Amino acid sequence: MNYVSAENLTKSYGLKVLFQDITFHVNEGDKIAIVAKNGSGKSTLLKILMGKEIADSGNVVINKDIQVVLFDQEIDFEGNLNVEEFMMTLDSPPILAVKNYHHALHTENPDDMEKALAEMEIHKAWDLENEMRQILSQLKITDLEAKMKTLSGGQIKRVALAKLLLETRAEHRHTLLIMDEPTNHLDVDMVEWLENYLSKAMVTLLLVTHDRYFLDAVCDTIWEMEDRNLYVHNGSYATYLENKMIREDNLNSTIDKANNLYRKELEWMRRQPKARTTKSKSRIDSFYETEKVAKTDTRKQNLELDFEMKRLGKKILELKNINKSFGEKLLIKDFSYQFQRGEKVGIIGKNGAGKSTLLNIIQGFEPYDKGEIETGETIKFGYFSQKGLQYKEDERVIDFIKEIGENFPLANGRTISASQFLRLFLFDDQTQYSPISKLSGGEKRRLHLMYVLYQNPNFLIFDEPTNDLDLPTLTVLENFLLNFQGSLIIVSHDRYFMDRIVDHILAFEGDGIIKDFVGNFSEYREKKSQESGKNQPEVRQESIKNEIPSASVSTEKPVANKRKLSFKEQRELEMIDKELPVLEKERNEILEKLNNETDYGKISVYSAELERISGKMEEMEMRWLELQD
Template sequence: MNYVSAENLTKSYGLKVLFKDIAFNVNEGDKIAIVAKNGSGKSTLLKILMGKEIADSGNVVINKDIQVVLFDQEIEFDSALSVEEFMMTLDSPPIMAVKNYHHALHTEDPDDMDKALAEMEMHKAWDLENEMKQILTQLKITDLEAKMGTLSGGQIKRVALAKLLTETRAEHRHILLIMDEPTNHLDVEMVEWLENYLSKAKITLLLVTHDRYFLDSVCDIIWEMEDNNLYVHHGSYATYLENKIIREENLNSTIDKAQNLYRKELEWMRRQPKARTTKSKSRIGDFYETEKVAKQDTRKQSLELDFEMKRLGKKILELKHIDKSFGSKVLLKDFSYQFQRGEKVGIIGQNGTGKSTLLNIIQGLEPYDNGEIETGETIKFGYFSQKGLTYKEDERVIDFIKEIGENFPLANGRTISASQFLRLFLFDDQTQYSPISKLSGGEKRRLHLMYVLYQNPNFLIFDEPTNDLDLPTLTVLENFLLQFQGSLIIVSHDRYFMDRIVDHVLAFEGEGKVRGFVGNFSEYREVRSQELSKKSPAVEAKPKVETPTPKTEVEKPPQRKLSFKEQRELEMIDKEMPNLEKLRAEILEKLNNETDYDKISTLSAELQKLGDELENLELRWLELQE
């Protein structure tokens, strides 16, 4: 079933074109991730699908039988409502049935109760309230009587997420679920639960996320928005990167050919008299088309820079027997750690265990109860916090960076300009001369990151740096940090980012205990999981029985042999599946290179049919194997 179709969709803001003549389809069961640089039009495209923005031209057709539901960064709520009351404000028949049932319980009117019971049966709402509470518990919202106005920003977002998931469960209509950065403000356990929930749920999903593990686990289609176009990739994040490289290589080859032709045609243009023949006018038209291609700038700035970082002395940073509590809540208890030159430390733990407090203590922004801190004389901290930028209303991006300095120092006495450094972090010339107030939220976050790095610190402290950063910027940041010769502390819930960057983990395990672990995030999680499984009650539930018992072989049920017909069926499946996989790969390749709307629709339908056939064969193969 087709949910959404778009043709020749164009949207601009003033001179800035976000996308031009793009086309796409969303079909039932699709799980799509949108990947783009901040400011490329992701949020605008979502608003157009929600009916909150109007495209300049083109058509968007949304199936009248579906409902579009958005999980946004900005959440509206009545601060006087309790969590449970807020959850019950859902306008769906199953939720209304639950509310009417509760009302009937209080009024004790037999007619009301009969009507409420009939509604509960009709909308299959008996388990809905329990499921709602289970979702809230998984997202660590346990006090349902708490007023919405008393919750933190992160808690409000988690309650809103629970409400959205309950709505998709409650509705029996077709729903297109749109989620903009759903993993922000969630700890690792919550992210993994949501990842598992969405990957298994039979929903149609359009997702914007910077979490690459989450993306790979949940989505199987990637929309890439770049250079005013939309490219569709079927497969994993790695497949998208491979396709992107191939496309850029092909484009560069086309540009090289156009540049050679352009030089020849330019000489001809200069020799021509003012009076033009019909033939020469046609050639002139071709010349200008060739010029457009030849003058495309596809150069991708790299971060292969030899930074002239301020020298680090022998003493870096040492914390000795640090204690920190807020009332009865212990955050740090007898914590000691000595940071080394070039060490990249990742700090992990549940929200509220003291991670950000430790960062503030290190920088002298927060007092500690007991202990001692020794900081090297040469240390220059660079702190990327979650608070955001402070800037003048009409200040331009380039001027904001130039307040620190005109140039950024490299080794051997070389420098690069502020503009060149901004370009390395994906700020093009037009954006550099725009007011900061005109930037998107993600672009402001990227500028804040630039502001910290441009000050050339030798000890970086990052508190949730990946929140609201787009994937292209994250890739640039990762490359920067991998080359960074100074010391680094990162607090992040982004598993991919932590795995790629850190070489040592400080894990806040609660009640003031901080554990050091040599390795990356996933390695720590694996060791921790093994330790917890050994300590689980299931293993220690029963004491060992001292009385010896005779060993007896457990009699296995006889395994039924396959019939001749089943054996033949298994052999046929073994032969058929590789052929279907090959056919599927061929269709995917055609889709990645196809731009014609009708052909894309036909190929997408073929791919869906083929996917269903493969799934059925795999299930039957497993049955026969067992």
């Protein structure tokens, strides 16, 4: 079944053409990831499909029988609603059936109850509330009475994500689910749960994400938006990179041939005959076409800066028995660590565990309760925080960078200009002279990153640097950090990024305990899985850091061996298989009684029993899936 067809779609903002004459189709069951540099038009394309933007030209046809649902970066909500009320604002038949059922429970009108029960059955809405609570619980939202206005930005986004997943589940007609960076503000456990949920769900998906493990696990097709075009790649992220390299090699070969022809034709053009015959006019037209190809700029700036970093002394940074609490909550307990020159440390842990607090303590932004910190005299911190960029409203990109200095120092006394440094981070000349206020959210994040690096620090501290960064920028950043000779601390939920960069993990494990682990992120997760004896989601067995050339990144994941069930788990699985049919029978008997009952008191009793049995069935079904997996 075809969901969406677009023919010759073009969209511009002023002089900037985002995409031109692109054609694509979305069919039922497709799971598509969109990859592009920030500012290339990813979000604009999604808004066109939602009807929130209009293309300059071309046609978009959306099947009248499907529903298009968007998970956006900007969340609209009424602040005085609590979480449960916000979730129930969905305008779908199953949700309305649940609302009518609750209303009927508080009235004494048998006709209302009879109608509500019929709606619940028609829309299969009995398990919807339990599913809502389970989804919220997986996303670490447990207080359903909390007002939306009291939640943090990350919590609001997680509630909105839960609402979207419930809406997709609640609608029984065909749905196209559009998601713009759904993994931002989720910790690793949440990301892996969502990854598992979407990979198994029978859903048609259009996704923008920078999380390459998530992309590989969920999607089977990649749309690449580059140079105003859209290229379709079937397969993994590694396949996309291979296809992209082949395309660029072919283009470069075409350009080389065009250059040779261009030089020959240029001599002829300089001797342009005054008498323009039809033949000469045709040759002139061909010359301009050849010139256009010959002058195509395919140079890809690789970030290989041999820069002159300020020398690190023998003493880098040492923490001795650091303790920190907020009220009764203990975040850091007797933590000691000595950072080494060139060490790349990843800090992981659940949201609110104290990761950002530790970064602030290290830099002297926040006091600690007790302990001691010794910082080397030569240390120059470069801090990329989650707070975002501070700038004047009308300030241009190039002027903002030049406030630090006109040039960036390289080794052997060489320098590059601020403009050249900006180009290395994918800011073209036109963007450099644009006001910062006109940049997209991702471009502002990229500029913030550049601003930190341009100050030439020798100790980098990155707090969630990958949020809202596009994949091309992430590749540039990864290549920079792999060659960085100073010390590095990264807090990130991006598993691929951490696996490629870090060689050491500091893990916040709760109750103030920070565990020191030598290895990358996936190796730490595997170790924890073995220690706990639980069957964790698939882990990446090998560090990819030393296996990935900058031009081609392999994301093939080893197949995890399926752990055999213990005797106790096998018995539990057998008991579930026996008990579920019994509960199903009881549920059907109660439904039959409800359909034939007119006494309001008995209806209330039966309804309560039905909710209890449905909840128990839901728990057993989820446990059955866990054991099967």
